[in-house]
Structures are given as structure tokens and as C-alpha cells.
Amino acid sequence: MFLQKLSRQLLTANTVLNVNTLRCLNYGLNTALGKTETEIIEKWKQKFAKENIDEIESSIKHILHHVIDKRETLTDKKDDQQIILTKEQINRFEQLCECRMARMPVQYIIGEWDFCDLVLKMVPPVFIPRPETEELVELILQQCDDKLTMRFLEVGCGSGAISLSLLHSLPKAQSIAIDQSEYACKLTLENAKNLQLNNRIKVIKHKLTNESELPMIEGKLDLIVSNPPYVLTHDLKKLEPEISLYEDLRALDGGPDGLNIIRSILTFASKRLKLQGHLWLEVDPSHPSLIEEYLQENKSDLNLKFVACYKDMYGKERFVEIMKI
Structure with a gap:
């Protein structure tokens, strides 16, 4: 629903949609349960770096906190306080990270x-x-x-x-x-x-x-x-x-x-x-x-x-x- 709504907003606003943007809007992924924040962050750090995405850590943190509905920074938590993400949270997080890969500003991604x-x-x-x-x-x-x-x-x-x-x-x-x-x-x-x-x-x-x-x-x-x-x-x-x-x-x-x-x-x-x-x-x-x-x-x-x-x-x-x- 989020990506469909976002797609309609972008089209209504006459925003230019390139191949990467379409990939973002149509992205879907099935991922196993049990991944921690550290594993997720490391994976997307590497992917963002390959695409020369700016402000990598900041983008990941904002998207992750949006998905788990937490506004405090990750650095506020101790290593042994990491949250185990659900399958739905992982899918949601990876969908939104694909939007960032398409160079969508994180402000629009988290709304x-x-x-x-x-x-x-x-x-x-x-x-x-x-x-x-x-x-x-x-x-x-x-x-x-x-x-x-x-x-x-x-x-x-x-x-x-x-x-x-x-x-x-x-x-x-x-x-x-x-x-x-x-x-x-x-x-x-x-x-x-x-x-x-x-x-x-x-x-x-x-x-x-x-x-x-x-x-x-x-x-x-x-x-x-x-x-x-x-x-x-x-x-x-x-x-x-x-x-x-x-x-x-x-x-x-x-x-x-x-x-x-x-x-x-x-x-x-x-x-x-x-x-x-x-x-x-x-x-x-x-x-x-x-x-x-x-x-x-x-x-x-x-x-x-x-x-x-x-x-x-x-x-x-x-x-x-x-x-x-």
C-alpha cells in the first residue's frame, strides 16, 4: 500500500521516474526471520556504498527507526539490546532501502x-x-x-x-x-x-x-x-x-x-x-x-x-x- 500510494503521488506530481525509481516502487523481497539490526545495517552499507549513496549511515538509521517505530538513535542502545526484526519489518526495511538506492531523499521515504x-x-x-x-x-x-x-x-x-x-x-x-x-x-x-x-x-x-x-x-x-x-x-x-x-x-x-x-x-x-x-x-x-x-x-x-x-x-x-x- 505504501509503495502504491507513493507511486501515485509521484506520478500526480509529474516527477520524473527513471528505471531505478520504478525498481523502488515495484520492489518486493522475501527474507528469513532472525536478522539483527547489525546484520541489516552492514548489508545495506555495502549496497549503498556500491551505488555511491550519500550519508549512508544516517539514511539507514532513519529508515530502520521508521520501520521499527523508534525515534532514538541506534547508538543509544547497547550491543546486547539489539532488536530482532520480524519478517514483515525486514521486508519493509528493504523495500524502503531500495527507494534510497533509487536516490529518493530519506525525508520522502519515511514521510x-x-x-x-x-x-x-x-x-x-x-x-x-x-x-x-x-x-x-x-x-x-x-x-x-x-x-x-x-x-x-x-x-x-x-x-x-x-x-x-x-x-x-x-x-x-x-x-x-x-x-x-x-x-x-x-x-x-x-x-x-x-x-x-x-x-x-x-x-x-x-x-x-x-x-x-x-x-x-x-x-x-x-x-x-x-x-x-x-x-x-x-x-x-x-x-x-x-x-x-x-x-x-x-x-x-x-x-x-x-x-x-x-x-x-x-x-x-x-x-x-x-x-x-x-x-x-x-x-x-x-x-x-x-x-x-x-x-x-x-x-x-x-x-x-x-x-x-x-x-x-x-x-x-x-x-x-x-x-x-
Whole structure:
């Protein structure tokens, strides 16, 4: 049932299915009882290594824990505490490992992922939130008073990771989340309901452009945040198969210089942010200086001030803070 449902989801989302993917979706296996976690892990380590699968141990652990319904890491258990897998668990585990062999991201395979303090449902082809984006949320929260009411907009909500994390930590906040993908909007709403945050978020299917006014959003905003498409178009061909085969490339393609959507966000922010309201962006490391230059050149039209750039966990300039003046 899982693989049939996954197959329908991928086909509905117009995901490219190659031979490996079809092998994943139609895979079946009969295995003897009595195999321990150690034996299973070693077998798939070798198979993943032959296929040059990234993050081998992490992928195996996440899939195994999903199958046995345990969220603690394997390293938390002593050697003599290994679990004997049932035949059904072994078959399930090996089916899902075949999906990973087909380069399907582990987040889609297990159907969920941790982000900040939340567990979010993941469904292809909706963009998978990255660890760096958790840093963006933390930067924003450092400057927000959780005792004050506020209203913010997220541009390109995907799974709802940013909006829902902010709402979770800011009990008096209200969010509007927009995305051009219907799949993303539905997933954001589902995650919001699962987390009982749906009464504080409004999700709108909309593609932001320079002409966007969003008349359905009344008044000024305290904050705008976005992890927008910022990959340069000519760099899309360099993406790993996990991304190019399964994720919605519209959530990544930022145009020739990677700034197409970002310029639209800046125009919108200049009109809809409150005075001294803030815009936060996650961008390519080459973008902060270009954005600062763009704001200087268009200062009289945009009335936006480049406040600061912050580095991510890898030391790359990744996050930009801008203020309405």
C-alpha cells in the first residue's frame, strides 16, 4: 500500500521516474526471520556504498527507526539490546532501502522530518527544509518578543517549516504563507493542523511577482521571511539526483542570476512592511553583496535598508536582514 500510494503521488506530481525509481516502487523481497539490526545495517552499507549513496549511515538509521517505530538513535542502545526484526519489518526495511538506492531523499521515504522543535510531514515534490534554514528561524526569534502580537508573511512556504516554527515559538503571532505550488499549500495546511497551529495561519496559493499586490492581505506586516528560489538557472544541471528527480525545481530556480524572485520580494516588502519592519532572506552566498548594492541603487524607490548578513553553520554568507525605513 505504501509503495502504491507513493507511486501515485509521484506520478500526480509529474516527477520524473527513471528505471531505478520504478525498481523502488515495484520492489518486493522475501527474507528469513532472525536478522539483527547489525546484520541489516552492514548489508545495506555495502549496497549503498556500491551505488555511491550519500550519508549512508544516517539514511539507514532513519529508515530502520521508521520501520521499527523508534525515534532514538541506534547508538543509544547497547550491543546486547539489539532488536530482532520480524519478517514483515525486514521486508519493509528493504523495500524502503531500495527507494534510497533509487536516490529518493530519506525525508520522502519515511514521510516526515524534524525541523527546529517540530516534526513535519514530507511529501514529494514539496521542497525539503534544510538544516541551514533552522538557523534562519533562530536568528529571527532572537529579535522577536514572544509577548507581543505580530503578523508576518512567508513567501514560498513549502512544507510550512519556517512559518510553523515561528508560530510555535511566538504564541501571539499570526502568519500568512504563500506558495505557487498547490502541493506545498496543502502540505503546509496539513502540517499546521497536525501541530494545532491552523487557527493562526492563512495559506494562499500565489506566485509573487513585481506586480503582486496580494489584495487579500490587508494592512501592513511586521515581518516578511523567505527561503526563496535562488539557485542560478545554469546551476540546476549540477544538482544531485535526490533533488533533480524528486523535488519541485520551481522552488529552486532563481533565474539567470538567482535574484528573480528576490527582487520581487524586495519590491513587495517596500510596499507592505511597516516602518522599521524586517525582511529576512536565505540566499546564495554570492547574493548578499548584490542585494546590498541593489538596495543602494534603488534606495529612493524601495526605502529599504540593508542591515546585516549572517553566516550559516558552514561559514557561508547565507542570511540577509533588511529593514523598512
